[in-house]
Amino acid sequence: MWSGPPQPDEGLPTGLSAVSVPWKNLGPSKGHRESPGSLVENPASRKEAQGEEHSAAAPLDVSRLRSSSMEIREKGSEFLKEELYKAQKELKLKDEECERLCKVRAQLEQELEELTASLFQEAHKMVREANMKQAASEKQLKEAWGKIDMLQAEVTALKTxxxxxxxxxxxxxxxxxxxxxxxxxxxKGHSRHKSTSSSLCPVVCPTAGHIPxxxxxxxxxxxxxxxxxxxxxxxxxxxxxxxxxxxxxxxxxxxxxxxxxxxxxxxxxxxxxxxxxxxxxxxxxxxxxxxxxxxxxxxxxxxxxxxxxxxxxxxxxxxxxxxxxxxxxxxxxxxxxxxx
Structure with a gap:
């Protein structure tokens, strides 16, 4: 006698489900009464039916597993492709940003060099002009002192x-x-001024026989x-x-x-x-x-x-x-x- 649908075996994988197979309910015929031997043979037939059920369900479970794994792989590959595309896009943006920053840095360095060069040129120009003015001033001062010395020497010579x-x-x-x-x-005779005769030196003309x-x-x-x-x-x-x-x-x-x-x-x-x-x-x-x-x-x-x-x-x-x-x-x- 069939007491109900067969229960799945506990030893089977969780992914596999038992397939229900319709069973024929063979009742006793009117002219025949069940013999005790038939009652003994029911469990063996039951086991055979269960074995056939398991052999038919195994290919179905494998195909399902393969299809599910393929779907998982496809989804994983699609996810990885999306992530790779996003990473490549971010890297490209970062490369463009780095390139822009490098251009900005190069431009700033060039402007800094030009500014430094212009400042040095202006400083050198100012120093050169200052040196020229100082040299001209020193030259003028030297010439002025020379003129003063010359004038003083000429005055001294004129005094001399x-x-x-x-x-x-x-x-x-x-x-x-x-x-x-x-x-x-x-x-005749001679006369001498009395006021000066005492102060004059004793000098007479050489014809008088005296020597000065x-x-x-x-x-x-x-x-x-x-x-x-x-x-x-x-x-x-x-x-x-x-x-x-x-x-x-x-x-x-x-x-x-x-x-x-x-x-x-x-x-x-x-x-x-x-x-x-x-x-x-x-x-x-x-x-x-x-x-x-x-x-x-x-x-x-x-x-x-x-x-x-x-x-x-x-x-x-x-x-x-x-x-x-x-x-x-x-x-x-x-x-x-x-x-x-």
């Missing part, structure tokens, strides 16, 4: 070699070394003149003939005749010298004046070179020095321009 058109007459009381010319009187006796001899005066030339303190002044002091001596005519303080010779003296700040004057002859002026010109030019006032090359300065030395040699030999 000053020439006055109307010199004052020397005071015979303050300058006893001056020689006094004599002048013959129209009457200055305070210092020629060698000592020459040494003093040389020292004054080296110290740039010598002064030469012209003396007009009408300003020369005269002393009347009987029967002696000595107008415009004086004795040179350096050579001791009787020569017409048109100039006199003064040493430093001293008030004493010494009359000198034209030859002595030429020699002194030649030496003074030489020393003045050398002094200008030492002070940096002569802005020439070495060769022109050498030839100028040779010219000045030639002038000294000619003056020493007695060749000098004659004065009118």
């Amino acid at each position: 070699l000053v020439i006055t058109s109307t010199p004052a007459s020397p005071n015979r009381e303050l300058h006893p070394q001056l020689l006094s010319p004599t002048k013959a009187g129209p009457r 006796t200055p305070d210092k001899d020629g060698k000592e005066l020459s040494a003093l003149v040389r020292a004054a030339v080296e110290d740039n303190t010598l002064t030469i002044e012209p003396v007009a003939s009408q300003t020369l002091p005269t002393v009347k001596v009987p029967t002696v005519e000595c107008n415009n005749i004086n004795t040179c303080a350096l050579s001791g010779l009787a020569r017409t003296c048109h100039h006199r010298i003064r040493l430093g700040d001293s008030e004493s004057h010494y009359y000198i002859s034209p030859s002595s004046r030429a020699r002194i002026t030649a030496v003074c010109n030489f020393f003045t030019y050398i002094r200008y070179i030492q002070q940096g006032l002569v802005r020439q090359d070495a060769e022109p300065m050498f030839w100028e020095i040779m010219r000045l030395r030639k002038g000294m040699s000619l003056a020493k030999l007695g060749f000098f321009p004659q004065e009118a």
Whole structure:
């Protein structure tokens, strides 16, 4: 007897379901009664039916498993493809962003380099202009100081070699070394001014047989003149003939005749010298004046070179020095321009 549908076996996989198979319900026939042997054979037939049921359900379950696994694989591959596409898209966007940022960085670096270069150029330009202005200012200052030094030297030289058109007459009381010319009187005998006879030096005309006796001899005066030339303190002044002091001596005519303080010779003296700040004057002859002026010109030019006032090359300065030395040699030999 069939008590109901067969239950699935507990040992089968969970994915497999038992297939219901219709069973025939064979009841007892009217003319036959069930025998005990038939009742014994029912369990065996039942087992055979179950085995046939299981053999028919197995291919169906395998096909279902295969189809489900294929669907899972397809869905997984589609999901992975979608994820891969999204990742590739994101990477592409990131690459584009990186490329854009690189371009921006390169542009900024280029602008920074251009700005730095322009700043350095401007700074170099400003420094160059400042250096040029400073050099020009220093040059102008140096030229100004040179002009000042030159003017000061010229002023000193002019003070040393000053020439006055109307010199004052020397005071015979303050300058006893001056020689006094004599002048013959129209009457017999001679007369001397009493107010000046005591202060005049004992000097008479050489024709009277006396020799001039200055305070210092020629060698000592020459040494003093040389020292004054080296110290740039010598002064030469012209003396007009009408300003020369005269002393009347009987029967002696000595107008415009004086004795040179350096050579001791009787020569017409048109100039006199003064040493430093001293008030004493010494009359000198034209030859002595030429020699002194030649030496003074030489020393003045050398002094200008030492002070940096002569802005020439070495060769022109050498030839100028040779010219000045030639002038000294000619003056020493007695060749000098004659004065009118």
